[in-house]
Structure formats: C-alpha cells, structure tokens
Amino acid sequence: MTIEELKPPDDMVLPDNTVSGLQPISLLLQRRRAAAATRRHKAAYDRYSSVAVYKGPSFNAHLGCDEFPPHPNGWFCVGVGRQFPPGSVMTMPFMGSEIVIYRTRSGRLRITRPFCPHIGAHLGLGEVRGENIVCPFHRFEFGPDGKCDRTPYSEPPRISLSLLPSRERYGMVWVWNHHEGAEPTWELPSLDCPDVKTIRYCDFNVLPQDMMENLFDYGHFKSLHGLDVLPMGRPETDGPYCRFRLRNRHHLPVVGYIDENIEVDIAGLGMSHSRVKLPGEHRMSSWVMTTPLKENVTRMWLTATLTPVREGPVSRRTQDALEKVLTRFYWTLLAQDFFVFQSKRYFRHPGLAREDSQIGWYRHWCRQFYPPVDAPS
Ligand code: FES
Ligand SMILES: [Fe+2]
Numbered sequence: 390m391t392i393e394e395l396k397p398p399d400d401m402v403l404p405d406n407t408v409s410g411l412q413p414i415s416l417l418l419q420r421r422r423a424a425a426a427t428r429r430h431k432a433a434y435d436r437y438s439s440v441a442v443y444k445g446p447s448f449n450a451h452l453g454c455d456e457f458p459p460h461p462n463g464w465f466c467v468g469v470g471r472q473f474p475p476g477s478v479m480t481m482p483f484m485g486s487e488i489v490i491y492r493t494r495s496g497r498l499r500i501t502r503p504f505c506p507h508i509g510a511h512l513g514l515g516e517v518r519g520e521n522i523v524c525p526f527h528r529f530e531f532g533p534d535g536k537c538d539r540t541p542y543s544e545p546p547r548i549s550l551s552l553l554p555s556r557e558r559y560g561m562v563w564v565w566n567h568h569e570g571a572e573p574t575w576e577l578p579s580l581d582c583p584d585v586k587t588i589r590y591c592d593f594n595v596l597p598q599d600m601m602e603n604l605f606d607y608g609h610f611k612s613l614h615g616l617d618v619l620p621m622g623r624p625e626t627d628g629p630y631c632r633f634r635l636r637n638r639h640h641l642p643v644v645g646y647i648d649e650n651i652e653v654d655i656a657g658l659g660m661s662h663s664r665v666k667l668p669g670e671h672r673m674s675s676w677v678m679t680t681p682l683k684e685n686v687t688r689m690w691l692t693a694t695l696t697p698v699r700e701g702p703v704s705r706r707t708q709d710a711l712e713k714v715l716t717r718f719y720w721t722l723l724a725q726d727f728f729v730f731q732s733k734r735y736f737r738h739p740g741l742a743r744e745d746s747q748i749g750w751y752r753h754w755c756r757q758f759y760p761p762v763d764a765p766s
Contacts, residue, residue, distance in 0.1 A: 423516055423525065430477040437471045441591040441720075443727055450734040451594065451685050457735065460484045461597060461758035463629065463657030464556065464563040464577055466678035466690050469588050473498060473562065478522065480513030482682040484566055488553065489513045493520040497533050500564045502551035505529065506537070512550075522550075559676070560584025563659075568760045575629050578656050582664070582674045586709065588692040589720055593730040597658045597679035597687050598755050603726060604653060604661060605751040608744060614725055620747065621650070626754060631655040658758050672696045675719045689730070693719050 451457075467481055467490060478491040480503060487503045489512045497520065503511050510526035517523070521530040521539065530539040535550035554565035558577045565573045593600070603609070610618035617638040624633035637649040654662045659680060665673045678690040693715040695708060741749055 423514070426476070426516060427478075427514075430474075430479055433474050433477060434468065434472045434479055437469050437587045439587075439589045441589060443591055443593065443731055445728045446732065447594075447728075448732040449594070450732050454734060457684055458596065458598065458759055459568060460566060460681045460684075461658045461755075462567045462760075463575075463659050463758055464565055464573075465659040465680040467500070467562050467564055467680065468690075469561055469585060469692075470498070470557050471560075471586065476517045478513060478515055478517060480511075483564065484681050485683045487513070488564060489515075489522075490555075490562065490564075491515075491517055491522050493517055493533060495520060498555060498557060498562060499533060499535075499550075500553045500555040500562075501535070502553070506548040506550060507546070559662075560586060561588070561676075561678075575657075577660065578630055578654060580654060580662055582662065582672075583694045583696055585676060585692045585694055586712065587716070588690050589716060590688050590690045591727070592682060592686055592688050593727070594685050595687050595730045595733060596685070596735050597681055598752075598758075599733060599735055600677075600679045600687060600689060600730060601655065601658055601661060602748060602751055604655070605747045606745070607747060608742070609726075613729070614722065618651075624747075624750075629657045629757065631754065658755065670696070673715060675715075677723070689723075691720055691723060692716055 465483075467483070467488070473479060473490055473492045475492050475494050475496055478489060480487050480489050488500050489503045490498070490500050491512075492498045494517065499522070501512060501522075503513055505512055505515075505524040505526065507524060507527060507529050510524050512522060512524060514525040515523050516525070518530065520533050523530050528541050529537050529545070531550045532538045535552040537545040537548045539545060554573050556563045556565075556577060559580065559582060563577060567573075607618065607620060610616045617640075619636050619638070621634035621636050624631050626632075632652070632654050635651040635653065637651060639647045639649065641647060649665055652664045654664075659678055661677045663675045663677075665675075667673060673693065673695055675693045676691065680688045680690070682688055693712055695711050695715060739748070
C-alpha cells in the first residue's frame with residue numbers, strides 16, 4: 390500500500406488504548422524480559438567463541454587508498470551454530486551494514502537485514518515468539534518465510550523481512566552475500582570432517598582476499614613462519630572451489646625428516662579448510678574463515694577439530710579439550726601473520742617475483758567473486 394492509499398477512513402476504529410494501571414507494568418516487565426533475554430543471548434554467543442583484540446604494531450595502511458575492491462560475493466561465516474540457541478536474536482556487522490541472526494523455537498535459523506519493513510525499527514532489539522520474530526516497536530510478527538503474519542491492531546500488511554540466504558554447515562553458520570542480492574549460485578562443499586564446536590576470532594584492517602592469499606604465498610612460509618612448506622602439484626579448481634596439497638617438512642634429531650601432508654579446500658573468499666593426516670585413522674582439521682564487516686575491516690575466524698571421535702562422555706570431554714589445544718596451536722601459528730594483516734595495503738599491481746607466480750594465479754581466480762567491472766587485478 391502506498392502512503393496516499395493510507396488515508397484514515399471516516400469510520401476508523403482505533404485500537405483500545407485505554408490506560409489501566411496494569412498496562413504500564415506489563416510493558417515495563419516486557420522490556421525487562423527483553424533486556425534479560427538480550428544478555429542471555431550475548432552470553433550464549435560468548436560461551437562458544439573467544440574474541441581476541443590485536444594489540445601489536447599497527448599502521449593505517451589504507452589512508453588515502455582508493456584501490457579497494459568491493460565486498461566479494463559468496464558464503465561467509467558468522468559463527469558456530471551453538472552460539473544461536475532457539476529463541477536467540479543477535480546483531481552482527483556485515484558488509485558495511487548489519488545483519489540480525491535469530492533462531493525460532495523449533496530451531497530454524499534465519500538471517501535478515503536489520504530494519505523492520507513496517508517503519509524501520511531495529512529487529513536486533515526484537516524477540517522470538519514461537520516461529521516468528523516480533524518487532525520491538527509496534528510488535529508486528531514475521532514468520533520464517535519473512536512475511537508479516539500478525540499485528541496487535543491491524544490486518545497484517547503485505548510486507549516482508551529482507552531475509553538473506555543462510556546455511557548451517559560443518560557446525561558453523563553461513564550467510565550469502567551478492568552485490569545485486571541474487572540467490573546463491575553455488576553451495577558450500579561436502580567435506581568429511583566433524584562439526585566444529587567453538588571458534589576464535591579477531592578483526593583486522595585487511596581485505597578477505599588478502600588474508601586468504603596467505604595460503605598461496607609460499608615465500609612467506611619460510612621467511613615469516615620458518616616452515617619448509619612446498620606445494621605438491623598445481624591447485625585444482627572448479628568454479629568457486631579450489632583444492633591443493635602442501636607438504637610441510639620437519640627435521641627431527643635422530644629421526645630425520647618427517648613430512649606432513651596438508652590438503653587444503655577453499656570455497657570462495659570466505660572459507661578454507663586444511664586437513665592433516667595423522668598415523669592411523671586420525672585427522673586434524675583447521676579452519677580459517679574471513680568475513681568482511683565493513684570496508685577494510687575483516688573478521689578472521691579460526692577453529693580446529695580432530696577425528697575420529699569415540700562415543701561416550703569421557704572421550705567427548707577429552708576430544709573437546711584436545712580440540713581447544715589444537716585451536717590454540719593454530720592460532721599461535723597464524724598470529725605470526727597478524728602484524729602484516731593489520732598494516733598491509735592492497736596493491737592492484739603487486740611487484741611479484743617469479744617464484745610468486747601462484748599469487749598472480751590466485752588473484753586471477755579471485756576475480757569471479759566480484760562484480761565484473763570491479764574485479765581486482
Ligand atoms: S517498525 Fe516494526 S512493527 Fe512498526
Ligand atoms: Fe602465514
């Protein structure tokens with residue numbers, strides 16, 4: 390309905406706003422309940438994640454820089470599924486704006502743009518009622534399909550939430566970004582790995598593409614990490630998916646050289662999964678995800694898992710403890726890159742050496758994730 394069509398009819402019946410002594414109290418209680426619920430949701434979010442704040446050297450490398458590529462298209466992580474229990478509503482920065490993530494009482498996860506289509510209140514301050522999200526302003530309710538299906542004083546108008554496509558994969562929650570709001574053109578790949586349970590994150594002044602480039606920057610493995618990492622063959626690509634193998638050679642006294650074979654899967658610019666085979670059937674997985682929060686600020690997520698799991702409460706606790714140690718180990722390794730992430734500038738035309746050819750190849754592959762005219766070199 391347009392604004393012009395909404396002239397009040399002569400016989401309009403207004404909602405019964407008779408003030409009784411009880412009404413203000415019930416509203417007060419409602420607000421207190423909402424505030425307590427917000428605190429609970431935040432606590433649930435924090436229980437399964439740990440945030441790190443980078444405190445090392447930092448320069449504003451993007452001062453006066455006009456070479457930013459736009460936000461890339463694809464799937465981006467917003468946390469672990471357990472951080473969003475039924476009934477929770479959480480707001481998160483995403484691609485220069487915000488998103489509201491909520492889970493209905495039956496467990497359906499939805500991600501929406503934050504502003505209520507009625508008059509624009511922020512839905513992050515709303516609450517879940519059954520399968521609906523309730524706007525905090527006029528308390529219009531929106532169903533899991535995004536449509537307004539209930540209001541306290543009128544026929545529901547034909548308005549809908551701006552829901553974003555979302556998925557729950559590998560124990561994590563993913564949201565789809567497309568510069569024109571198009572539906573997903575590809576899905577997250579099937580990977581044989583256990584669900585992740587907790588996650589660490591930190592924000593940097595860097596582009597997601599630059600952060601992911603780390604995996605193709607073979608030169609820095611030695612110069613920055615002191616590792617003997619070599620690529621095993623060329624990367625295999627299939628559209629937004631890329632898979633390659635690396636060999637990390639360790640030298641142990643008496644034992645000699647031991648090779649660690651790492652298989653890396655990348656999907657878009659938001660997800661990388663590296664798997665190391667251990668003796669027997671054991672495998673270690675490490676995950677690094679990137680999510681653009683706004684221009685030049687990217688959230689980096691890291692987590693790790695271990696397989697196989699033997700069922701039972703004791704082994705599950707041991708498994709959880711081992712996975713936490715493993716995550717800390719990978720975090721320490723990646724932390725060596727943090728000062729670079731925080732202070733590097735994106736160069737459209739980097740001065741690559743011959744041995745850096747993989748970086749050039751990677752940048753070419755990255756172009757598919759941007760609007761065609763804005764694709765970076
Ligand atoms: S602004 Fe959301 S119901 Fe009115
Ligand atoms: Fe690195």
